[in-house]
Amino acid sequence: MKVTISDVARMAGVSTATVSHTINKTRYVSEDTRDKVFKAISELGYTPDASARSFRTGKKKTIGFIVPDISNKFFATMIESVEQCFSQEGYHLIIANTKEDMDREETNIRLLTAGLVDGLLVASTIDDFARFDELIPAGFPVVLVDRTFETKKYSSVCVSNFQPIYRSVCRLAGKGDRRIGIIGGLPRLSTTKERISAYQQAMADCGLEADQNLIRYGNSMENSASKCLDELLEEHCDAMIVCQGLMASDTIMYLHKKGVQLGKDIDLVSFEDYDSSFYQLYANQMDSIVQPVEELGRSAGEQILRRVREPEAPIFEKVLTSSYRPYNIPGAQNPSDR
Numbered sequence: 001m002k003v004t005i006s007d008v009a010r011m012a013g014v015s016t017a018t019v020s021h022t023i024n025k026t027r028y029v030s031e032d033t034r035d036k037v038f039k040a041i042s043e044l045g046y047t048p049d050a051s052a053r054s055f056r057t058g059k060k061k062t063i064g065f066i067v068p069d070i071s072n073k074f075f076a077t078m079i080e081s082v083e084q085c086f087s088q089e090g091y092h093l094i095i096a097n098t099k100e101d102m103d104r105e106e107t108n109i110r111l112l113t114a115g116l117v118d119g120l121l122v123a124s125t126i127d128d129f130a131r132f133d134e135l136i137p138a139g140f141p142v143v144l145v146d147r148t149f150e151t152k153k154y155s156s157v158c159v160s161n162f163q164p165i166y167r168s169v170c171r172l173a174g175k176g177d178r179r180i181g182i183i184g185g186l187p188r189l190s191t192t193k194e195r196i197s198a199y200q201q202a203m204a205d206c207g208l209e210a211d212q213n214l215i216r217y218g219n220s221m222e223n224s225a226s227k228c229l230d231e232l233l234e235e236h237c238d239a240m241i242v243c244q245g246l247m248a249s250d251t252i253m254y255l256h257k258k259g260v261q262l263g264k265d266i267d268l269v270s271f272e273d274y275d276s277s278f279y280q281l282y283a284n285q286m287d288s289i290v291q292p293v294e295e296l297g298r299s300a301g302e303q304i305l306r307r308v309r310e311p312e313a314p315i316f317e318k319v320l321t322s323s324y325r326p327y328n329i330p331g332a333q334n335p336s337d338r
Contacts, residue, residue, distance in 0.1 A: 081297025245273025
């Protein structure tokens, strides 16, 4: 016979309402009462009926997260951070992978907002705000993650990399590099636009030529950097900035295979999107821009839960900052001396 909430209440010596409040954390319950309830749950083997709870409260205790590339460790690390935040609050996570495809994102948004989840985190690949906006039901809790739109209708949590990019160009120029190339992600993304803008402003302020041939775009996916690298090497670049972690790791391996030595044959500024021993192998050969990916995920998780619980809360924009880490080896050859 199935154990019911009434059985739990009877064993714990409390009302069924108290059992419900204890499980769902919907009202204060004393520590002594909580212990009695959970002891009864454990001894009886009671499993709460999630579907019935959802019907009564209108909440599924589930959040959707739409990401552009689940195989990218940047997003994988962020997902782990978000999920940890949710688990502490009794929420579950559904992940949808768009593979940087706008039509796939549209399909996933329609599916998840049709009653499957209480709120939505989105690292959008859509290039048109109007298209994105028309997909979101009125009043539905949404937080944009990492990527934003110029129209500030939805709350967002992102990372500003303008200053680290600007600083890296100035440092390279100060070392004597003149042909500084850059590899950005998809041109339509807000992250790419900010990073290219910072590069262009720094190049101008440092008195370096604004050569459009030094700007290349990958698709932010694995193996998308090699073509860009070949083109920049043909442009006789003495330095490169790679504005995304996955493309940066591909860059390091590709240059190694071609026999190009970092810090000697070419200067490199690499984005670090996640903790990895791989980057540590080259820490003394290149500058790094380190993104706070775990904090980004945690902040996004906290903010979407707030919007679910407080639908009328004001729209907010939280901007985190990356850290710039230049390498400096005493006695090492300066690339400007080659």
